[in-house]
Amino acid sequence: MDVLLGDGIFNADGELWRKQRKTASFEFASKNLRDFSTIVFREYSLKLSSILSQACKTGKVVDMQELFMRMTLDSICKVGFGVEIGTLSPDLPENSFAQAFDAANIIVTLRFIDPLWRLKKLLRVGSEALLEQSIKLVDEFTYSVIRRRKAEIVQARASGKQEKIKHDILSRFIELGEAGVDNDNGGGISLFGDDKGLRDVVLNFVIAGRDTTATTLSWFTYMAMTHPPVAEKLRRELAAFESDRAREEGISLIPFFSDSDGPENQSSFAARVAQFAALLTYDGLGKLTYLHACVTETLRLYPAVPQDPKGVAEDDVLPDGTKVKAGGMVTYVPYSMGRMEYNWGPDAGCFRPERWIGEDGGFRNASPFKFTAFQAGPRICLGKDSAYLQMKMALAILFRFYRFEILEGHPVKYRMMTILSMAHGLKVRVSRAPALV
Numbered sequence: 001m002d003v004l005l006g007d008g009i010f011n012a013d014g015e016l017w018r019k020q021r022k023t024a025s026f027e028f029a030s031k032n033l034r035d036f037s038t039i040v041f042r043e044y045s046l047k048l049s050s051i052l053s054q055a056c057k058t059g060k061v062v063d064m065q066e067l068f069m070r071m072t073l074d075s076i077c078k079v080g081f082g083v084e085i086g087t088l089s090p091d092l093p094e095n096s097f098a099q100a101f102d103a104a105n106i107i108v109t110l111r112f113i114d115p116l117w118r119l120k121k122l123l124r125v126g127s128e129a130l131l132e133q134s135i136k137l138v139d140e141f142t143y144s145v146i147r148r149r150k151a152e153i154v155q156a157r158a159s160g161k162q163e164k165i166k167h168d169i170l171s172r173f174i175e176l177g178e179a180g181v182d183n184d185n186g187g188g189i190s191l192f193g194d195d196k197g198l199r200d201v202v203l204n205f206v207i208a209g210r211d212t213t214a215t216t217l218s219w220f221t222y223m224a225m226t227h228p229p230v231a232e233k234l235r236r237e238l239a240a241f242e243s244d245r246a247r248e249e250g251i252s253l254i255p256f257f258s259d260s261d262g263p264e265n266q267s268s269f270a271a272r273v274a275q276f277a278a279l280l281t282y283d284g285l286g287k288l289t290y291l292h293a294c295v296t297e298t299l300r301l302y303p304a305v306p307q308d309p310k311g312v313a314e315d316d317v318l319p320d321g322t323k324v325k326a327g328g329m330v331t332y333v334p335y336s337m338g339r340m341e342y343n344w345g346p347d348a349g350c351f352r353p354e355r356w357i358g359e360d361g362g363f364r365n366a367s368p369f370k371f372t373a374f375q376a377g378p379r380i381c382l383g384k385d386s387a388y389l390q391m392k393m394a395l396a397i398l399f400r401f402y403r404f405e406i407l408e409g410h411p412v413k414y415r416m417m418t419i420l421s422m423a424h425g426l427k428v429r430v431s432r433a434p435a436l437v
């Protein structure tokens with residue numbers, strides 16, 4: 001994985017990992033990044049909504065997985081690099097960075113099952129030749145953004161306008177590198193101080209945060225479509241939230257109408273969606289307990305990282321007595337663990353978000369060693385809260401205002417890859433949901 005991930009957090013162990021983890025955990029908990037992400041996630045969820053609104057009018061079939069992939073890539077590039085790559089524009093353009101990034105991700109993953117990859121690399125043919133080209137393109141793009149951000153920071157300081165420094169993860173790590181934060185103990189490891197280190201840090205976040213979130217959104221949409229009572233209950237939670245929040249803010253909601261209404265109502269529909277989105281603040285999203293339960297239930301049955309292999313560093317004995325040898329591998333399998341009756345009871349195979357709701361009506365959490373979609377222990381996912389924030393923002397808008405129906409005969413199957421995506425995408429017809437209030 002080195003060619004893609006370099007020394008970034010996923011690929012690093014020991015001291016190099018520890019320092020990145022410490023700095024990144026601190027940054028992820030910061031209010032600045034949280035506020036910036038909330039704005040970005042809202043903006044891109046609204047872009048997705050306007051594409052769906054158009055599809056309602058034309059009756060065009062859309063592939064939700066493709067749209068979610070575009071939305072999460074655009075969002076993570078904005079949050080990660082401060083760059084607008086625009087793959088979610090209305091005409092759904094191709095983007096060379098996005099294509100190269102996807103190709104590199106797939107080819108590197110396929111190395112695990114391709115015994116000839118080293119030979120292909122040596123001869124620079126086939127998939128390895130494409131990988132080399134793709135990485136070159138990804139690197140050119142990333143390094144040019146790094147140079148741009150560095151220049152902006154220098155300029156902002158020179159003009160005494162610190163507030164002009166952007167809030168994206170890259171700008172933050174450039175500042176941290178300059179301050180020598182990653183080299184605090186004089187351990188000789190400075191990752192954020194040079195462009196290669198910055199490239200690794202940022203690309204690891206893009207890889208971590210993109211496909212995982214997009215596939216979860218796809219499985220969620222599929223679960224909601226195939227469980228109408230859940231979708232209905234969710235719609236009611238969202239409508240009630242909307243009227244409560246509007247009352248708190250003292251605003252009156254713009255009426256919206258069904259698909260058959262005239263063009264004048266199209267703009268009032270868009271205005272109402274934007275009005276609802278503005279109510280979806282960080283704290284507001286925290287109140288959507290049923291939505292939170294639905295996302296968690298989706299991840300229990302369809303964990304974005306379905307299996308997670310680890311190398312064995314030293315001979316060891318697992319708690320059940322199994323001996324493992326240094327150099328071997330141990331894999332824990334969230335996909336299976338999420339479906340075991342031993343863990344979840346006799347209805348383990350059923351999609352039932354209510355299992356996550358406590359007697360007091362609040363969200364009832366489970367130990368990460370039981371619900372393992374985000375890993376557990378020191379290497380637990382760093383972006384979990386950010387992922388929920390983005391997913392809840394998008395889903396609140398989508399399930400408040402739209403209804404989805406799967407295209408007749410469309411096969412939904414998972415693909416055997418590192419990330420649990422849908423092999424044939426998620427083709428749906430979309431229409432406007434009834435107003436309810």
Ligand code: HEM
Nearest residue numbers: 009208209212213216304305373374375379381382383387
């Ligand atoms: C539904 C969404 C997500 C799921 C299911 C998920 C799942 C996971 C899992 C299973 C790991 C452990 C990998 C390992 O064992 O090495 C992990 C690690 C990580 N995740 Fe996530 N993730 C999600 C979203 C995100 C997002 C949005 C970000 C950041 C923007 C992120 C950042 C990270 C990072 C930085 C690590 C590495 C932590 C470390 O090695 O110390 N994740 N994630």
